[in-house]
Amino acid sequence: MSEIQRPLLTCGVDEAGRGPIAGPVIAAAVILDPNNPITGITDSKKLSEKKRNALNLEIREKALCWSIAHCSVEEIDELNILHATMLAMKRAVESLHQRPELVLIDGNRLPKLAVPAEAIIGGDLKEACIGAASILAKVERDRQMLEWHELYPHYNFAKHKAYGTAEHLAALKEHGVSPIHRKSFRPVRDLL
Template sequence: MICGTDEAGRGPIAGPVVAAAVILDPENPVEGLNDSKKLSEKKREKLSLEIKEKALYWAIAQSDPDEIEAINILWASMKAMQRAIEALPVKPDMVLVDGNRVPELNVPAKAIVGGDASEQCIAAASILAKVERDRQMLKWHELYPQYEFDKHKAYGTPKHLELLEKYGPCPIHRKGFNPVKRVLANL
């Protein structure tokens, strides 16, 4: 059984990094899989439901902003992927990881740059991770509406940076990320 894993949320300046691990069923393929960044939100939502229904196994895990601060975004991403893989009810024979590094695992793994565009199982993981992270950012928007997380999902857009300057960081902002550091330095 081959497992694909990917993360969503390395670039934003707030919120968790979310990872998914997916083992697809070769007898029950999911049509239209691609890198989550190349799909519309509506298409990702639809595919997410289909992946959860048709995959043999899937799991989602994350690293929160405090962990990101403690170990940095790269290692937090690796930790989230490791947790997602370990949360699967079976041990895969091989793990395919999007990117150029593999998390610490007790199974064989291979890093594939651009794997979310070339490997169906990684694309599926990419979609699950992105959909879950976006949903979490909508929940954070309810707690901190002044930052408009519903619009930019915590990426460092001009509007988000403007709101960060105006209100200062909230508890889910990543204090080690440069835009947030700059605001904190001026408080």
């Protein structure tokens, strides 16, 4: 992780769920406590589910503050996935109970924020606060997909988390479009 000296209240932001064809996009914002370090934080995709879940609990317990926000399927279809992702990130930052001095966002684009912000490509590997946000967002989205799996078990969201796998696309063709499918995404749009 980065050795750059950052302001005390530096917030990391990342998202989960841009690529799937169903469900919301989730963003998390985290301000870590430099006096209460957490080891093992990195890009959520590099961690096992067990390690991710353990770090998720530790981050929620030890961070100075954290927030999770989302954009619904309807908002994604109305705004497009990029704008919905930016809106979810903005909501996450604005929901923090402490105002950050600097916001570091994974990627190459920034939402409109009232505080200084910097986009960092691969930031979830470079900045612990972004890695922490990556973990919170991924765990929350996976949790939500398990809930959707209970409502719509024939899509098997628990397994593929709504990505457009061959299994998911076959289920989509067989069972049609559910209320949580993104109608603006090609495989879904083509069936409508």
